[in-house]
Amino acid sequence: WKCDEGPNIFYFSIWDFAGQEEYYATHQCFLSDCSIYLLLFNLKDGKAAYSEMEPWLSNIALRARGSCVHIVGTHLDEVSAGERSGIDGLLGDIQNHAETYMRGIEVHAVSLKDPVENIDKLRKSIYKSASEYTVKGELIMGRVIPDNYHKLYRYFKRDVAADIKRKTREPVMVREEFIAIVEQIFRCTLDQKELKRVTEFLIDTGVLLHYDDHSHNLDELYFVDPRWLCDMMSSIVTVKEKNPYVKDGILLLSNINLILRDERFHPHHFGQYLTLLDRFEIAFALDNQRILIPSLLPDVPPRDIFAKWSGQLMYTRYIALDVQKITPGFWSRMLSRLMHSIPQLKSAISMTSDPLEGLNAKIAATSPADRFLSRVSLPHKFTDVSQVALTYWKSGLLYQDPDVLFGVWSLKHVPSFDGQGIFITASHNSSGKNLYCQLVDLAVSLCDAVFPDGDASKHLAPCPKCLQTSNPQPELLDIHACWMLLDESIHAIACRGNHTIPLVDILPDLLLSDLNPRFSVQNVEDLRCDDQLLGKGGEAYVYSGTYRGQPVAIKKYTNFAARSDEHFRQLRNEILLFQRFYHPCLINLIAVSLHPTMDIVLERAPLGSLQECLVTTQEPVHR
Numbered sequence: 074w075k076c077d078e079g080p081n082i083f084y085f086s087i088w089d090f091a092g093q094e095e096y097y098a099t100h101q102c103f104l105s106d107c108s109i110y111l112l113l114f115n116l117k118d119g120k121a122a123y124s125e126m127e128p129w130l131s132n133i134a135l136r137a138r139g140s141c142v143h144i145v146g147t148h149l150d151e152v153s154a155g156e157r158s159g160i161d162g163l164l165g166d167i168q169n170h171a172e173t174y175m176r177g178i179e180v181h182a183v184s185l186k187d188p189v190e191n192i193d194k195l196r197k198s199i200y201k202s203a204s205e206y207t208v209k210g211e212l213i214m215g216r217v218i219p220d221n222y223h224k225l226y227r228y229f230k231r232d233v234a235a236d237i238k239r240k241t242r243e244p245v246m247v248r249e250e251f252i253a254i255v256e257q258i259f260r261c262t263l264d265q266k267e268l269k270r271v272t273e274f275l276i277d278t279g280v281l282l283h284y285d286d287h288s289h290n291l292d293e294l295y296f297v298d299p300r301w302l303c304d305m306m307s308s309i310v311t312v313k314e315k316n317p318y319v320k321d322g323i324l325l326l327s328n329i330n331l332i333l334r335d336e337r338f339h340p341h342h343f344g345q346y347l348t349l350l351d352r353f354e355i356a357f358a359l360d361n362q363r364i365l366i367p368s369l370l371p372d373v374p375p376r377d378i379f380a381k382w383s384g385q386l387m388y389t390r391y392i393a394l395d396v397q398k399i400t401p402g403f404w405s406r407m408l409s410r411l412m413h414s415i416p417q418l419k420s421a422i423s424m425t426s427d428p429l430e431g432l433n434a435k436i437a438a439t440s441p442a443d444r445f446l447s448r449v450s451l452p453h454k455f456t457d458v459s460q461v462a463l464t465y466w467k468s469g470l471l472y473q474d475p476d477v478l479f480g481v482w483s484l485k486h487v488p489s490f491d492g493q494g495i496f497i498t499a500s501h502n503s504s505g506k507n508l509y510c511q512l513v514d515l516a517v518s519l520c521d522a523v524f525p526d527g528d529a530s531k532h533l534a535p536c537p538k539c540l541q542t543s544n545p546q547p548e549l550l551d552i553h554a555c556w557m558l559l560d561e562s563i564h565a566i567a568c569r570g571n572h573t574i575p576l577v578d579i580l581p582d583l584l585l586s587d588l589n590p591r592f593s594v595q596n597v598e599d600l601r602c603d604d605q606l607l608g609k610g611g612e613a614y615v616y617s618g619t620y621r622g623q624p625v626a627i628k629k630y631t632n633f634a635a636r637s638d639e640h641f642r643q644l645r646n647e648i649l650l651f652q653r654f655y656h657p658c659l660i661n662l663i664a665v666s667l668h669p670t671m672d673i674v675l676e677r678a679p680l681g682s683l684q685e686c687l688v689t690t691q692e693p694v695h696r
Contacts, residue, residue, distance in 0.1 A: 103282075112129055126170075318331060390496075501578070
C-alpha cells in the first residue's frame with residue numbers, strides 16, 4: 074500500500090490474519106514489533122466486542138509489545154442517528170479497556186459506504202504512527218540504511234521474488250546459499266554479528282522469515298517467500314473444509330502428501346517444518362505415525378469423564394487467571410508442553426499407536442522426520458493397553474493407570490474469583506505428588522511466558538478432604554497465605570469443614586516434596602555452618618561448613634518464607650536443575666534443608682572462587 078499522507082511516501086506490506094479460531098495458534102509466528110496492527114470490530118456489537126478483542130490484544134501485547142495498534146470500528150453507516158451520540162463514549166470505553174494491555178492505542182469509527190466517513194482520518198493516523206514509530210529510541214521510517222542493505226533488499230524483493238513466481242527458485246533457502254548471496258552483494262565476508270543484523274533487517278522489512286533455533290537445524294532455513302510458509306502452515310492447521318484428514322486433532326503422517334501438494338514442498342525438509350510447528354507449540358509428533366494438532370481437538374471432553382476421580386483424595390490446585398479471555402493458542406501450548414514433558418503421557422502415546430499401513434515411503438526414506446518423530450516413543454511400564462486411559466480435548470487432558478490419576482484442564486470460572494483458570498489434580502500418592510509438582514511448574518512457566526507482567530495469576534487450593542467428600546463448596550485456601558504460615562512454624566491448617574490439612578498436602582511444590590530423598594537433610598545435626606563467609610549475592614550468603622563430617626559450602630536464604638512464592642519458585646527451579654546434573658567440572662548439589670532456615674548444601678571448591686585464582690592470586694590452577 075502506497076501512503077502519501079505526509080511529506081514522504083511510505084510503502085506498507087499488508088497481511089490479513091485469518092479470524093477463525095483454528096488459525097489462532099499460527100498467528101504468533103508472524104507477529105513482530107516492527108508493525109502496525111489494525112484490529113477491526115463491528116460497531117453494532119457495542120461492548121460485546123470486548124471479548125472478541127481480548128485474545129488479539131493479549132497476543133499482540135505478548136509477541137509485539139512495542140508495536141502500534143489501531144482499533145477500527147466498522148459499519149458506522151449502519152448506526153442510526155439516534156445511536157450516534159453514544160459512539161464517542163463507546164470508543165472511549167474501548168480505548169480505556171484496550172490500554173490495560175498496551176499503551177498508545179488509537180480507536181476509530183469508519184464507514185466504507187456512501188458517504189465514506191473517517192477513512193482519510195484513519196490513513197493520516199496510520200501515516201503518523203509510522204512516522205513516529207521508534208525502536209530503541211531510533212525512528213524506523215527515515216532512518217539511514219547502508220547502501221548494501223538497500224541492494225540486498227531490492228535483490229530479494231525483485232529478483233528472488235520473480236524467480237519464486239516463475240517456480241525457478243524454491244521458497245526456502247538454505248544457510249549456505251543465503252550467505253553466498255549476501256557476501257556477493259556486500260563483496261566481503263561477514264561475521265556472525267553482521268549476518269544477524271542483515272537477517273533481522275530483512276525480517277523487519279517483510280522480505281523473509283528466519284528462526285534462530287539450532288534444534289534440528291531449523292536455523293539453517295530461510296523462508297524467502299513468507300506467504301508460502303503461511304500457506305504451508307494453514308494447509309495443516311486449518312478448517313475441516315480445507316483439511317479433512319485431521320480427525321479429532323490427529324493427522325496421520327501417511328496423509329501429509331495429500332495435504333502438502335505444492336511441488337515446492339520438499340520431503341527432505343519435513344523434519345525441520347515440523348520442528349517449526351513444534352517450536353511454536355502448534356503441532357507436534359505423537360509418534361512416528363501421527364501428528365497432534367491441539368487447536369483441532371474436540372471442543373469438550375467426553376461425558377462423565379471427571380467421575381473417574383470423584384471420591385478420591387487428590388492433590389488439587391486452581392490457578393486463577395486475571396483475564397476475561399485466555400490468549401489464543403494458550404491451551405495448544407499447554408497440551409504441547411504436557412505431552413513433551415510428562416513421561417506417563419509419552420509412554421501412553423507410544424503404547425496406543427497402532428501400526429498403520431501405507432506410510433508414505435518417500436517421506437520415510439528421504440527425510441529426517443522419522444528420527445525427529447520417534448523421539449517420543451519411549452518404553453512404557455504397562456504393556457496392557459486396557460490398563461491405561463488417556464483422554465485429551467482442546468482445553469485439557471486426563472490420564473489414568475493403575476498407579477496414578479492426573480489431569481489438567483480449563484476452568485471457565487474459578488470459584489470466588491472473577492476470571493478463568495487452570496485446574497490441576499493428581500492422585501494423593503508418591504507418583505501423584507511428583508506429577509502434581511511437575512504439572513504446576515509447567516503451568517506456571519507457561520503463565521509467566523503468556524503474562525510477562527506478572528500478577529496475572531493467583532494460586533488457590535481447595536480443601537482436598539472437602540473434595541473427597543463431594544462438598545459442592547470446598548474451602549479455597551490461598552497458596553501464598555499458606556506459604557506465609559511457615560514463617561510462624563505452622564505446618565497444618567483447618568478448613569471450615571473441620572478438616573485438618575497438612576501444608577505439605579496443599580503446597581508440595583513449594584516445600585520441595587518431589588525432591589529426591591537422597592538430597593534431603595534428614596537430621597539437622599548433620600549440617601554445621603561456620604562463620605567464615607565465602608561469598609554473597611543479592612539473594613543469599615555462602616558460608617563454609619560441614620555436612621556429615623565433610624567440608625561443604627552452605628548457601629543460606631534468610632527469612633525465606635516471607636519472600637514471595639515467585640522468588641521461591643525461582644529457587645525451586647534452581648534446586649531441581651542442580652538435582653538433574655552431575656559433572657566433575659560443576660559445583661554439584663549435596664543436600665537441601667528447609668528447616669529451620671532455607672539452606673542449599675553444595676560442593677566446596679577448595680581453591681576458592683575462580684576470580685580469586687585468576688585475578689587476585691594469579692596462581693596457575695591444575696586441571
